[in-house]
Amino acid sequence: xxxxxxxxxxxxxxxxxxxxxxxxxxxxxxxxxxxxxxxxxxxxxxxxxxxxxxxxxxxxxxxxxxxxxxxxxxxxxxxxxxxxxxxxxxxxxxxxxxxxxxxxxxxxxxxxxxxxxxxxxxxxxxxxxxxxxxxxxxxxxxxxxxxxxxxxxxxxxxxxxxxxxxxxxxxxxxxxxxxxxxxxxxxxxxxxxxxxxxxxxxxxxxxxxxxxxxxxxxxxxxxxxxxxxxxxxxxxxxx
Numbered sequence: 002x003x004x005x006x007x008x009x010x011x012x013x014x015x016x017x018x019x020x021x022x023x024x025x026x027x028x029x030x031x032x033x034x035x036x037x038x039x040x041x042x043x044x045x046x047x048x049x050x051x052x053x054x055x056x057x058x059x060x061x062x063x064x065x066x067x068x069x070x071x072x073x074x075x076x077x078x079x080x081x082x083x084x085x086x087x088x089x090x091x092x093x094x095x096x097x098x099x100x101x102x103x104x105x106x107x108x109x110x111x112x113x114x115x116x117x118x119x120x121x122x123x124x125x126x127x128x129x130x131x132x133x134x135x136x137x138x139x140x141x142x143x144x145x146x147x148x149x150x151x152x153x154x155x156x157x158x159x160x161x162x163x164x165x166x167x168x169x170x171x172x173x174x175x176x177x178x179x180x181x182x183x184x185x186x187x188x189x190x191x192x193x194x195x196x197x198x199x200x201x202x203x204x205x206x207x208x209x210x211x212x213x214x215x216x217x218x219x220x221x222x223x224x225x226x227x228x229x230x231x232x233x234x235x236x237x238x239x240x
Contacts, residue, residue, distance in 0.1 A: 018082045020060065024053045025231050027079070029142040031072045034228070036177030042067045046179025050195070054161040110138040111169060113150045113238060117193070119157030123213045125183075125191045127154075139237040143230060145171040150233065158193065158209045165235035168193070172227040181209070181229035187222055196226065 018026075027033065035053065039046045042064035051057040060068075060080045069076035077084045113136045120126045139150050150167040161181075162168055168183075176182045176196050184192045184206065194206035197215060204226075205217045 020052055020058055020082070021055055023079060023082060024049075027068070027072055027074060028053070029231055032144070033072075034174075034177045035179040035181075038068065039179055041071050050179065056160075107144065108140050108142050109146075109148065110239075111141045111143065111148050111150045111233075113137050113139060113152060113167060115151050116154050117151045117168070118154035119193070119210070119212075123192065123208065123216070125193055137238045137240045139167050139169070139233040139239065141169050141231065141233055143169070143171055145173045145230075147172050148230065152238075157212070161209050162193075162232060163235075167233040167235075167237060169230045169232060170227050171230045172225070174228045174230070176226055176228040182206075183225075183227045183229060184223060185225040185227075186218075187224050192216075193229070 024038075028035075028038070033041075035046050035049045038052075039049045042049070044064055052060060062076070062080065065076040065080040068074070068079055073087055075085050075087060078086045115136070116127050117125050118127065141148070141150070148169060148171045150169050153162045153164055153166050153168060156164055170183050178196055178198055180196050182194060182196045184194055186192070192206065193209055194216070195209065197205040197207045199205075199220075202220050203217055204220055204223060205215055207215055
């Protein structure tokens with residue numbers, strides 16, 4: 002007796018991504034920060050942060066259309082995750098305020114250089130910086146040759162960064178207001194915060210999980226501010 006064969010028509014299978022996954026893909030592929038997307042779409046940086054980290058599930062037509070016009074992605078796909086992903090050429094012009102052209106990033110092996118968790122005082126614990134090798138790597142689209150990753154421990158930064166995920170840091174990319182950043186202080190302490198504003202020699206930082214109020218520090222107290230480009234899933238680690 003001839004065995005039966007089950008055939009699946011892949012063209013009829015539809016996977017609808019989350020808004021957070023779509024925004025992460027656009028930010029990585031188009032080399033855009035939270036602040037730049039806010040400028041492009043005419044919304045606040047906090048609104049874009051909600052798109053990127055939840056719990057927002059869809060985007061209204063107007064900002065989705067503006068983002069589509071600048072990135073080449075479909076407005077419907079950006080907003081709902083349905084339909085064709087791209088309806089325009091891969092490279093699209095961006096206004097001069099945020100760059101001349103979108104530059105698609107290359108997939109690179111990003112070294113995992115340690116683990117990090119939020120401490121009781123709002124500072125990070127056990128954050129290590131690149132020393133030329135890591136504890137494995139994750140694949141991530143970036144043009145920063147010095148990009149590195151750290152694994153998140155614990156739930157102190159939930160829901161934006163979940164335990165077991167990897168935070169991707171691009172030290173050579175200038176952060177914009179509204180971006181998540183790793184801040185290294187001159188006293189040796191480090192923080193993972195959202196950059197709220199910079200002016201008159203001061204910097205204001207916001208808590209990732211709203212567990213602490215805004216923190217305003219002098220620029221001379223900061224050794225480095227490095228852009229958090231995104232995150233990778235728990236199972237992304239390779240050796």
